[in-house]
Structures are given as C-alpha cells and as structure tokens.
Amino acid sequence: MxxxxxxxxxxxxxxxxxxxxxxxxxxxxxxxxxxxxxxxxxxxxxxxxxxxxxxxxxxxxxxxxxxxxxxxxxxxxxxNESKKSASVYGFTIIAYSNKSTFKVKECDSRNTDGTNTYDVDFFCNGSEYWINKNVTFEVEDVTPKAYAKMYLDMGIKYQAPSLKKESSASALREWNAKEGQVNWSPIKIQEPFTNAGPGQDKIRATAGKRLVIDTGMSTRALKVVAKQGDKVLDYVYLTSNSRNKNDSSSYSKYDLDLYRAVLNKVEEALWKPGMTNSEKLIALNNYINSTNHYPGRDLTLKEYNATFWENWSVDDTYIMKTDSILDNIMMFQGGICDCWAAQVLMKIAMEDLGIPKIKDMTEDGEGVWLGMGSNSSNPTAPTHVTMFYKDSEGTCYGFDVNGMTYNHSEKEVTCEVHQCREKLIPLK
Missing domain, CATH: 2.60.40 (Immunoglobulin-like)
Incomplete structure (x- = not known):
C-alpha cells in the first residue's frame, strides 16, 4: 500500500x-x-x-x-512512505490581525525550574519525507539588548536555545480521525505573511513538525526560520508572556521573584531614612517618569531615537508587549509605560508602605485610590488613570505615571539628550 x-x-x-x-x-x-x-x-x-x-x-x-x-x-x-513534495507551507499562530505582516506567537513558556520552553507547529501539503529531506529549521535568540542586560546584571545565567523536532503525524492522524464530529475542522496550513498582510489558510495540512525549543530564563524572544537551502520558506517570532507552561492561569514564581528583587534595589536607592510616604512615592514616580518612554510617541521610534530602538526592538520592530511581569520589571530600567502604570505604583504603596486602599478623599485616614477619566488629573481623557494618595494630615497628592512624551520637534527626544540611561539605578 x-x-x-x-x-x-x-x-x-x-x-x-x-x-x-x-x-x-x-x-x-x-x-x-x-x-x-x-x-x-x-x-x-x-x-x-x-x-x-x-x-x-x-x-x-x-x-x-x-x-x-x-x-x-x-x-x-x-x-510505502509518501515522498510528495510540498507547494504550500508555513508556521501556525492563532492570534493576529488583518494588518499583521509577520508572525508572532505568544507562549505560555515558563517552566517550574525557571527555564523556558517554546513550541510552534510547521505544516505543509507534502509529505514528512519531503520535510526531512528538504527543510531545515534555525533558531536565534532575539531577546532585546535591554532585557538581556537586566538579566545579566541580576546574575541570571544564560542558556543557549536547544531545538527538538517532533513528527506531527500522530497528532494529525488523531485529529483527522475525529472528522464529522461536532466542532471539528481540518488543520489548515497558514501560509507566510507578507507586507500585504496575513497569508492564506485554505489548504489542508498533510504533514508537519512540532518544534520545541528549550532555553534559560533570560531568553524571552526567539526567531525560528524554516529554510529550503538558502531560501526562507517562513519565519515566526516566539515570545513569553510570563505564564506557566502547564497552568496559563498563573504567572511564573521566578518572574514575580525577579520583579520583587529589582524593585527592592530601586527602593533601596531612592528611599532614604526619615522620608515620609509622600516623599517616597514622589521619588519613585519621578524616577519612573524620567527614565521611561510613553508608547507610540516619537521618542520610541527608530527615526527619531535610534538608541532606544537598538536596545528595545526585535529585528527592527517592537514585539515585547505580551509579558506584563517583564514589562513591569523593565519599567524600573528605562522601559515603556503609559498611565496604567499607576496601578503598579498603587500596589507598591499598599504592599511596601502599608498604605490602605480607600474609596476617595471622603474616607477618613491615610489611603490610596485610582481615578479614571473624569475622576483623574486629565478629566477630558476617558481612559486616563491617576493614582491619588491622601496622607494622615489630609493632604492629597496626584501621581500620573506616564513616562516621557517628547516628540521629534523637541531636542529631548533622544536618549542621549534626555539621559534616561544615565538616570537608571544600577542592578549590580
């Protein structure tokens, strides 16, 4: 047969x-x-x-x-094994928009020992024999320089990516055996994306490989390329979202511990003996706002701030917005943040300064709360968020945790001029 x-x-x-x-x-x-x-x-x-x-x-x-x-x-x-050649092929991702020009897969990558395991599927309309004989897979660690430096400064050992290739034959066979059942649909090949947008996904997969990449804790972005000789068939970026591999409902303990360790270093540098709670919050807020960059503004764009782009981008684009814990860590090392970072400041106020959460100014005693839209410092912006702090004397302080917002017409748009790197608190 x-x-x-x-x-x-x-x-x-x-x-x-x-x-x-x-x-x-x-x-x-x-x-x-x-x-x-x-x-x-x-x-x-x-x-x-x-x-x-x-x-x-x-x-x-x-x-x-x-x-x-x-x-x-x-x-x-x-x-007799099929040796059918493939004419359609591609890596598979789930989340993308009709404007996506390249593939990015957000992974629940975090293992219980602190390492990462990423995986992605490659399908074609040919045979597995064709894949084995013709297709090679290359993996590159593309974690941005700023992230890699943070891990190095925190003493986290680097572990190079290790690739394993697994046949998808059993998975395809088991899935296809369910044909006719409720909610069943064939596995389709997701063709490469182009500058015109996502590729077609109309051809049924007949063979494939699951690629599994083991890495250390500090590898948070990978580029996986499928090649036939020197020809690139398709490529995909894999990023972590800080969620556990076998329990996507929870964040990695290692990432939460790293966040705490970085925050402790920042607090130790900023908070001096005898400072009041308001002075501590002002110091931390000023540090974040003078070192961070507001998303989408000119100071985050390559054409106006090449230094920032070189240290924070992946292959000339910014794709590191899927990892909320890592985003919060990098907020203390000159990253990107908008007004929603007020939630982080409020959590610090409650957990590290012991300030209770209250409803608003009308409640008695010291406390913090969030104001949004008309209740924020910018009432004309419906989604703007401000953290408010009322001290024991009844004095109220407003904190807008925005990062810098310079545009290209201002000389401060570059890292060299606004000196965000010089203001960073060293982690080692």
Missing part, C-alpha cells in the same frame, strides 16, 4: 459459525496503518478498513471469538 491508501480485509468464517462469531481488529503499529470496523453488525464487523498512514510495516490482526475460544488471523501490511 502507499501512504494515504485505503483498503478492506475480510474474514471468512465457516457457515456453521457465521452467525455466532464476533470479530474485532487490531494494528500492531498505528503510525503505519490503522484499522476500523463495525462493532454492532455481525456481518460488517468481519470487514476491516485499513488506512495507510505512514511508511513501514504493521501486522493487522482479526480476533474471531467463537464461544469460549479466540482465533487469531493476521497479515502484514507494508506501507
């Missing part, structure tokens, strides 16, 4: 027992050939439908149950 072929085997039973015998079928190697039959019709269960799914040999056995005796009849099936 050839891979993909289907045939039928029939068991012949003496007419004396024909209406009594029950038959069931087995395959010794379901990665080579599968067998199915009726479980209820005495006549039809004598027929086994054989499907060739992969190259190799498999023993097909019919077990005939006659009264208390089982009679086994078997034959060997040889399946």
């Amino acid at each position: 050839n891979e993909g072929d289907t045939t039928t085997l029939t068991v012949s039973i003496s007419s004396l027992y024909d209406n009594q015998a029950l038959v069931y079928w087995e395959s010794s190697n379901t990665s080579v050939a599968t067998v199915s039959s009726s479980f209820t019709d005495l006549k039809e269960m004598k027929k086994g439908t054989i499907k060739a799914v992969g190259g190799g040999t498999a023993t097909i056995t019919a077990v005939c149950m006659l009264n208390t005796e089982d009679i086994l009849i078997s034959c060997t099936i040889k399946v």
Whole structure:
C-alpha cells in the first residue's frame, strides 16, 4: 500500500459459525496503518478498513471469538512512505490581525525550574519525507539588548536555545480521525505573511513538525526560520508572556521573584531614612517618569531615537508587549509605560508602605485610590488613570505615571539628550 491508501480485509468464517462469531481488529503499529470496523453488525464487523498512514510495516490482526475460544488471523501490511513534495507551507499562530505582516506567537513558556520552553507547529501539503529531506529549521535568540542586560546584571545565567523536532503525524492522524464530529475542522496550513498582510489558510495540512525549543530564563524572544537551502520558506517570532507552561492561569514564581528583587534595589536607592510616604512615592514616580518612554510617541521610534530602538526592538520592530511581569520589571530600567502604570505604583504603596486602599478623599485616614477619566488629573481623557494618595494630615497628592512624551520637534527626544540611561539605578 502507499501512504494515504485505503483498503478492506475480510474474514471468512465457516457457515456453521457465521452467525455466532464476533470479530474485532487490531494494528500492531498505528503510525503505519490503522484499522476500523463495525462493532454492532455481525456481518460488517468481519470487514476491516485499513488506512495507510505512514511508511513501514504493521501486522493487522482479526480476533474471531467463537464461544469460549479466540482465533487469531493476521497479515502484514507494508506501507510505502509518501515522498510528495510540498507547494504550500508555513508556521501556525492563532492570534493576529488583518494588518499583521509577520508572525508572532505568544507562549505560555515558563517552566517550574525557571527555564523556558517554546513550541510552534510547521505544516505543509507534502509529505514528512519531503520535510526531512528538504527543510531545515534555525533558531536565534532575539531577546532585546535591554532585557538581556537586566538579566545579566541580576546574575541570571544564560542558556543557549536547544531545538527538538517532533513528527506531527500522530497528532494529525488523531485529529483527522475525529472528522464529522461536532466542532471539528481540518488543520489548515497558514501560509507566510507578507507586507500585504496575513497569508492564506485554505489548504489542508498533510504533514508537519512540532518544534520545541528549550532555553534559560533570560531568553524571552526567539526567531525560528524554516529554510529550503538558502531560501526562507517562513519565519515566526516566539515570545513569553510570563505564564506557566502547564497552568496559563498563573504567572511564573521566578518572574514575580525577579520583579520583587529589582524593585527592592530601586527602593533601596531612592528611599532614604526619615522620608515620609509622600516623599517616597514622589521619588519613585519621578524616577519612573524620567527614565521611561510613553508608547507610540516619537521618542520610541527608530527615526527619531535610534538608541532606544537598538536596545528595545526585535529585528527592527517592537514585539515585547505580551509579558506584563517583564514589562513591569523593565519599567524600573528605562522601559515603556503609559498611565496604567499607576496601578503598579498603587500596589507598591499598599504592599511596601502599608498604605490602605480607600474609596476617595471622603474616607477618613491615610489611603490610596485610582481615578479614571473624569475622576483623574486629565478629566477630558476617558481612559486616563491617576493614582491619588491622601496622607494622615489630609493632604492629597496626584501621581500620573506616564513616562516621557517628547516628540521629534523637541531636542529631548533622544536618549542621549534626555539621559534616561544615565538616570537608571544600577542592578549590580
């Protein structure tokens, strides 16, 4: 048989027992050939439908149950591996927009030992033989320089990426066996994206590889490339979101601990003995606002601030916005933040200064709260957020945690002039 072929085997039973015998079928190697039959019709269960799914040999056995005796009849099936070439191929991602020009997959990558494991699927309309003979996969750590420096300064050892390739044959076969069930749909090939937008996904996958990449804690962005010789077939970026590999509902303890360790260093440098809570909050807020960059403004764009772009971009774009814990860590090392960072400042006020959360100014005693839209410092901006702090004397302070907002007409737009790097608190 050839891979993909289907045939039928029939068991012949003496007419004396024909209406009594029950038959069931087995395959010794379901990665080579599968067998199915009726479980209820005495006549039809004598027929086994054989499907060739992969190259190799498999023993097909019919077990005939006659009264208390089982009679086994078997034959060997040889399946010739398909060598069909592929004309359509690509990595698979789920989340993207109709304006996406390249593939990015956000991964629940965090392992219980602090390392990362990333994975992505590559499918084609050819054979696995074609993939094995023609396609090579390359992996590159593209974690931005600023992130890599933070990990190095915090003493976290670097571990180079390690790639494993797994056949998708079993997964494809098991999924396709469910055809006809509710909510079933065929696995389609997601063709490469271009400057015109996402590629087509109309062709059914017939073969594929799952790529699994193990890395250390500090690798938070990977570029995976599929090549045929020197030709790039497709590429995809894999990023972490700080969520646990086997429990996406929770963040990695290692990332939360790292956030705490970095914050402690910043607080130790900024908060001096004898400072009041308001003075501590002002110092921290001023530090964040004088070192961070507001998203989308000119000071984050390559054409106006090449230094920032070089240290924070991945292959000339910014894709590191999927990792909220890492974003919060980098907020203390000159990263990107907008007014929603007020939530981080409020959490610090509550956890590190012991300030209670209150509803608003009308409540008695010291406290912090968030004001949004008309209740913020910018009432004309519906989504603007301000953190308010009222001290024990009843004095109220407003904190807008925005980062810098310079545009290209201002000389301070570059890192060299606004000196964000010189103002950073060293982590080592």
